[in-house]
Amino acid sequence: MTTVEEAEKLVLAQLKDYGTETTPFEQATGRVLAEALKADRDLPPFNRVTMDGIAINYTALQNGINTFRIKATQAAGEEPIAIDELNECIEIMTGAVLPATTDTVIRYEDVEIRAGLASVHVQSIKQGQNIHPQGIDKKQNDVVAASGQMVTPAIISIAASIGKTHLLVKKPPRVAIISSGDELVDVDQVPSAYQIRKSNSYTVKAVLEQHGLSPQILHIPDDPEVTKQQIGHCLENYDVLLLSGGISMGKFDYIPQALEDLQVEKFFHKVAQRPGKPFWFGRHKNGALVFAFPGNPVATFMCLHRYFLPWLRATQGLAEQLPLYAVLSKDFSFQPALEYYLQVKLASNPKGQLIASPVEGNGSGDFANLADTDAFLELPLERNEFKAGEIFRAWKFV
Ligand SMILES: Nc1nc2c(c(=O)[nH]1)N[C@H]1C(S)=C(S)[C@@H](COP(=O)(O)OP(=O)(O)OC[C@H]3O[C@@H](n4cnc5c(N)ncnc54)[C@H](O)[C@@H]3O)O[C@H]1N2
Numbered sequence: 001m002t003t004v005e006e007a008e009k010l011v012l013a014q015l016k017d018y019g020t021e022t023t024p025f026e027q028a029t030g031r032v033l034a035e036a037l038k039a040d041r042d043l044p045p046f047n048r049v050t051m052d053g054i055a056i057n058y059t060a061l062q063n064g065i066n067t068f069r070i071k072a073t074q075a076a077g078e079e080p081i082a083i084d085e086l087n088e089c090i091e092i093m094t095g096a097v098l099p100a101t102t103d104t105v106i107r108y109e110d111v112e113i114r115a116g117l118a119s120v121h122v123q124s125i126k127q128g129q130n131i132h133p134q135g136i137d138k139k140q141n142d143v144v145a146a147s148g149q150m151v152t153p154a155i156i157s158i159a160a161s162i163g164k165t166h167l168l169v170k171k172p173p174r175v176a177i178i179s180s181g182d183e184l185v186d187v188d189q190v191p192s193a194y195q196i197r198k199s200n201s202y203t204v205k206a207v208l209e210q211h212g213l214s215p216q217i218l219h220i221p222d223d224p225e226v227t228k229q230q231i232g233h234c235l236e237n238y239d240v241l242l243l244s245g246g247i248s249m250g251k252f253d254y255i256p257q258a259l260e261d262l263q264v265e266k267f268f269h270k271v272a273q274r275p276g277k278p279f280w281f282g283r284h285k286n287g288a289l290v291f292a293f294p295g296n297p298v299a300t301f302m303c304l305h306r307y308f309l310p311w312l313r314a315t316q317g318l319a320e321q322l323p324l325y326a327v328l329s330k331d332f333s334f335q336p337a338l339e340y341y342l343q344v345k346l347a348s349n350p351k352g353q354l355i356a357s358p359v360e361g362n363g364s365g366d367f368a369n370l371a372d373t374d375a376f377l378e379l380p381l382e383r384n385e386f387k388a389g390e391i392f393r394a395w396k397f398v
């Protein structure tokens with residue numbers, strides 16, 4: 001059987017550039033930048049006052065002048081007002097441009113203002129204080145965000161500051177999320193005593209939307225002809241098919257046969273892991289990839305995080321995410337020769353360690369347990385006994 005490492009390698013070998021597109025910057029969170037963002041002017045663009053108070057020329061203090069005549073008040077956004085004499089000051093607000101004839105700002109807390117005069121009542125004034133100098137953060141045309149990184153709220157802030165209303169981003173793959181099975185009814189339907197509501201498709205969609213994708217949902221009934229026809233249609237119209245269910249050994253598990261009939265090359269079927277053992281992965285001749293995840297909700301969820309999301313990062317040119325490690329909080333044993341993905345709740349302790357506490361639940365059909373956990377702990381297949389205090393890789397999903 002294919003090991004997790006082999007499966008991961010085969011998945012990550014299927015990278016493709018889906019091109020670029022332009023998007024309004026406000027809608028770009030989670031997308032991958034396909035251009036470098038450059039400062040349209042110095043950052044900050046002028047010597048920016050950082051405290052409300054008075055602007056003076058420091059030479060005045062050196063000459064023993066402690067009381068200043070307030071010449072004018074300058075708000076942020078106003079043209080700077082120069083002082084003409086050393087014994088003058090400008091009352092000035094945070095965000096205002098420092099007037100060229102001044103070089104130091106003293107905050108209101110350190111002056112007393114009476115009858116148009118400001119008296120400084122502290123000694124420790126430093127020349128140039130309370131000023132954020134022009135261009136100290138970045139110079140005009142400096143790269144402020146490199147191509148190939150994910151657009152985060154901080155990058156939205158940069159785009160806004162430099163007037164970039166639209167960003168060139170990587171085009172994400174077009175994804176179809178496909179569920180199958182006649183036991184499944186829609187979320188707004190009342191299931192019979194023998195049915196359940198579809199949940200996997202919505203879980204997968206929610207995760208994908210967090211990563212900037214806009215997938216389409218489709219349901220296929222347990223009918224071999226319809227299965228083949230619908231999957232055939234998706235292979236022509238999408239870059240990636242994410243299926244859940246219908247791939248193990250059941251009499252109505254028509255997906256593997258349909259994929260074979262449609263000439264989707266199988267890279268593997270079944271991975272030495274639990275949950276998610278029946279995972280099927282392949283590629284159609286036109287390049288469309290098929291991730292067919294086992295239908296049990298926890299299996300679909302695990303495979304999505306363990307295989308699809310790393311593939312998505314890599315195919316969009318993002319650097320590999322640094323692995324996360326956690327300390328197992330109590331002894332645990334697992335006998336089958338499968339890599340086990342233990343559901344855990346993570347918490348850090350005062351020593352700065354990340355502690356993984358098992359919250360086992362009732363197998364891969366127990367999707368309620370996912371809400372009580374936030375990661376899978378990857379327990380290697382070569383072993384059966386895992387001791388409290390040992391460190392393992394964690395796959396966080398919250
Ligand atoms: N004889 C064997 N039986 C099974 C094996 C096996 O190796 N030999 N593997 C088991 C494992 S492990 C899993 S996981 C499941 C996977 O089977 P399928 O991928 O064919 O999934 P289904 O049978 O269609 O469904 C399994 C389970 O999940 C529910 N389901 C399916 N889709 C959804 C959905 N969209 N939303 C919510 N729940 C869904 C479905 O009703 C079933 O309860 O096979 C084992 N059997």
Ligand code: MOO
Binds near residue numbers: 274275278294365
């Ligand atoms: O993959 Mo199955 O999830 O072990 O139940």
